Amino acid sequence: MPKNSKVVKRDLDDEVIESVKDLLSNEDSSDDAFKKSELMVGDQEEKDVDVEEGSDVEDERPAWNSKLQYILAQVGFSVGLGNVWRFPYLCQKNGGGAYLVPYLILLLIIGIPLFFLELSVGQRIRRGSIGVWNYISPKLGGIGFASCVVCFFVALYYNVIIGWSLFYFSQSFQHPLPWDQCPLVKNASHTFVEPECEKSSATTYYWYREALNISSSLSESGGLNWKMTICLLAAWVMVCLAMIKGIQSSGKIMYFSSLFPYVVLLCFLVRGLLLNGSLDGIRHMFTPKLEIMLEPKVWREAATQVFFALGLGFGGVIAFSSYNKRDNNCHFDAVLVSFINFFTSVLATLVVFAVLGFKANIINEKCVIQNSEKILKLLKTGNLSQDMIPHHINFSSITAEDYNLVYDIIQKVKEEEFDSLGLKSCKIEDELDKAVQGTGLAFIAFTEAMTHFPASPFWSVMFFLMLVNLGLGSMFGTIEGIITPIVDTFKIRKEILTVICCLVAFFIGLIFVQRSGNYFVTMFDDYSATLPLLIVVILENIAVTRIYGIEKFMEDLKDMLGFSPSQYYYYMWKYVSPLVLLCLLVASIVQMGLSPPGYNAWIEDMATEEFHSYPTWGMIVCISLMVLAILPVPIVLIVRRCNLIDDSSGSLASVSYKRGRIIKEPVNLEGDNTSLIHGKSPSEVPSPNFGKNIYRKQTGSPTLDTAPNGRYGIGYLMADMPDMPESDL
Numbered sequence: 001m002p003k004n005s006k007v008v009k010r011d012l013d014d015e016v017i018e019s020v021k022d023l024l025s026n027e028d029s030s031d032d033a034f035k036k037s038e039l040m041v042g043d044q045e046e047k048d049v050d051v052e053e054g055s056d057v058e059d060e061r062p063a064w065n066s067k068l069q070y071i072l073a074q075v076g077f078s079v080g081l082g083n084v085w086r087f088p089y090l091c092q093k094n095g096g097g098a099y100l101v102p103y104l105i106l107l108l109i110i111g112i113p114l115f116f117l118e119l120s121v122g123q124r125i126r127r128g129s130i131g132v133w134n135y136i137s138p139k140l141g142g143i144g145f146a147s148c149v150v151c152f153f154v155a156l157y158y159n160v161i162i163g164w165s166l167f168y169f170s171q172s173f174q175h176p177l178p179w180d181q182c183p184l185v186k187n188a189s190h191t192f193v194e195p196e197c198e199k200s201s202a203t204t205y206y207w208y209r210e211a212l213n214i215s216s217s218l219s220e221s222g223g224l225n226w227k228m229t230i231c232l233l234a235a236w237v238m239v240c241l242a243m244i245k246g247i248q249s250s251g252k253i254m255y256f257s258s259l260f261p262y263v264v265l266l267c268f269l270v271r272g273l274l275l276n277g278s279l280d281g282i283r284h285m286f287t288p289k290l291e292i293m294l295e296p297k298v299w300r301e302a303a304t305q306v307f308f309a310l311g312l313g314f315g316g317v318i319a320f321s322s323y324n325k326r327d328n329n330c331h332f333d334a335v336l337v338s339f340i341n342f343f344t345s346v347l348a349t350l351v352v353f354a355v356l357g358f359k360a361n362i363i364n365e366k367c368v369i370q371n372s373e374k375i376l377k378l379l380k381t382g383n384l385s386q387d388m389i390p391h392h393i394n395f396s397s398i399t400a401e402d403y404n405l406v407y408d409i410i411q412k413v414k415e416e417e418f419d420s421l422g423l424k425s426c427k428i429e430d431e432l433d434k435a436v437q438g439t440g441l442a443f444i445a446f447t448e449a450m451t452h453f454p455a456s457p458f459w460s461v462m463f464f465l466m467l468v469n470l471g472l473g474s475m476f477g478t479i480e481g482i483i484t485p486i487v488d489t490f491k492i493r494k495e496i497l498t499v500i501c502c503l504v505a506f507f508i509g510l511i512f513v514q515r516s517g518n519y520f521v522t523m524f525d526d527y528s529a530t531l532p533l534l535i536v537v538i539l540e541n542i543a544v545t546r547i548y549g550i551e552k553f554m555e556d557l558k559d560m561l562g563f564s565p566s567q568y569y570y571y572m573w574k575y576v577s578p579l580v581l582l583c584l585l586v587a588s589i590v591q592m593g594l595s596p597p598g599y600n601a602w603i604e605d606m607a608t609e610e611f612h613s614y615p616t617w618g619m620i621v622c623i624s625l626m627v628l629a630i631l632p633v634p635i636v637l638i639v640r641r642c643n644l645i646d647d648s649s650g651s652l653a654s655v656s657y658k659r660g661r662i663i664k665e666p667v668n669l670e671g672d673n674t675s676l677i678h679g680k681s682p683s684e685v686p687s688p689n690f691g692k693n694i695y696r697k698q699t700g701s702p703t704l705d706t707a708p709n710g711r712y713g714i715g716y717l718m719a720d721m722p723d724m725p726e727s728d729l
Helices: 020-025 067-078 081-085 087-093 096-125 129-136 142-170 195-199 202-211 226-243 247-257 260-273 278-286 296-309 316-321 330-381 400-413 428-432 438-450 456-490 494-513 517-527 530-561 567-594 616-630 632-641
Strands: 039-042 184-186 191-193 598-603 608-613 654-657 662-664
Touching: 067 247, 067 316, 067 330, 067 456, 081 087, 081 296, 081 330, 081 438, 081 456, 087 096, 087 278, 087 296, 087 330, 096 129, 096 278, 096 296, 096 316, 096 330, 096 530, 096 567, 129 142, 129 316, 129 456, 129 530, 142 202, 142 226, 142 438, 142 456, 142 494, 142 517, 142 530, 142 616, 142 632, 191 195, 195 202, 202 438, 226 247, 226 456, 226 494, 247 260, 247 456, 260 278, 260 330, 260 456, 278 330, 278 428, 296 530, 296 567, 316 456, 330 400, 330 428, 330 438, 330 530, 438 456, 456 494, 494 517, 517 530, 517 598, 517 616, 530 567, 530 616, 530 632, 616 632
Parallel strands: 039 662
Antiparallel strands: 039 654, 184 191, 598 608
């Protein structure tokens, strides 16, 4: 349209539609109303708009009902099963209380800064992981797809663990508990204890034989375990129903699934402290071994735990934060959730070792009684002299301290013959040094301890219900990390996608409920997430600090939060965090190379675990998991670099007006020079040469004052625009 041509006016909700060139060229410098309007140039598919007070424009993107609901969602996602069965093990293994020092240092160096980074980009761009990284740099758009693939792999086996917990939960409503005693086997002549159980223990036998009915190797499938198949189906139904409406449905469940575990942990802590031997466990737990703290392995394992405890790289953090308002204080959220996660781990560690101290005390008492009987027999047969035994010792009511005194005397006097006597040292520390983690802690050690609790079925129900809730909280975030990016990118109905995702995951997950399924869980846990997630987070850091620009990002944060974040984050993001992540990646690769790839198989005849190497096809699966998880990154890079897909939408932009200043967000295929927020005066913004329509709302309404932090209380005012795909990918 020529510059001086007559503009055709149309009264449609007080909006005037013109070309960008015409509108800018016809701008009247004396037009006060225009000066008070705000220009927004962004992708035409940007349809989610905030709600203006008194406006009929509705926010098409769902939002959290309250800040508490959002915090509980983030806490539920970050606080998972690893806090209960992984952190206590690492704490005991790596120097007790001294382990907390490297953990806290690494939490401040990589944990909180990277968690804050993911929260801020999700909240500002209001997209899932695919949309966020495609927006910042289309060439690195594969980061979001890689996050989705990793989330899917993790969801496949993580829900199996929830299924195991559901099985134990369903079996806890009986007294005595079914894993309390070894089963008896009857034949024609007599009754005897099941040999496999007698060689191990009642809880170990129940886990491997009754629950898993495990095969002796990865190659021996053994068919489906129907009990676990039903439990897996129930777990996926629960996840599907909770997620089918997105945060509108899962957000309400968070009030229970995120808070209930804390109720259970506090109840267990109070009950545990009243048990005999609990203080021995806690004392052993927090006795610092400072010499161990200097070992590189301790720092590597602490960094890995920090990394996975906060759910970095999964996309769940970005997805949850994308439903926030843009002016939410995500810095406060990052610090709060990180320290809630840390203190939850410490609380769980107190509970675990209070209970394990009680269990160790019971086992130690049995050891003292059995070995005291051996000493009495040796005294009667004359193998030991009565003169060795102190006069105050009474074998009918001997204590652990008195037994160890007698044991030391006999060991010194009978130095050469001591081994043939068959006596054992009964020290509670030796039992507590037997570190257990993962399923071994939850389904064997802890269940055994609970059989000695008064009202043991009640505590068993509470414990496994807690595990179910911890698992579900993490699953909600994991599934959200898949659903949100795909819905944002491909405009699929969330309900349909959720059902399809859960159905596909259930049928693929059937490999985990075979008799050999536990070995596949180990394989996926070891290889599907660790290296790919480290690479993803390193690329996220590079995308923000190097490609997008750390200075621009800090300016964006200032505009979004209303205050300048500490320069501490500037140096962490730009220098320290990438260096630490690269060191962690190299250390993980070295560790993986030095550790023979394999799994612990349960041997029925020996009633013990035995290490097996993966067969050739198993190694191919392990490598494929890592390659498939990170493959989207180079694929998208090549596609964008070589322009294999015509991104016609990249030449389009939409302009919307808002009272205040002009903001320009042009679409840039390279993404390198794009700013999330460019604050410029009207005169500083060059006239865009886009041949598309723009939408301007009449500015006849009263002018709104700006907020103290420079943000505005109103949202983006945009007329209805046709749906545009966020990305051709």
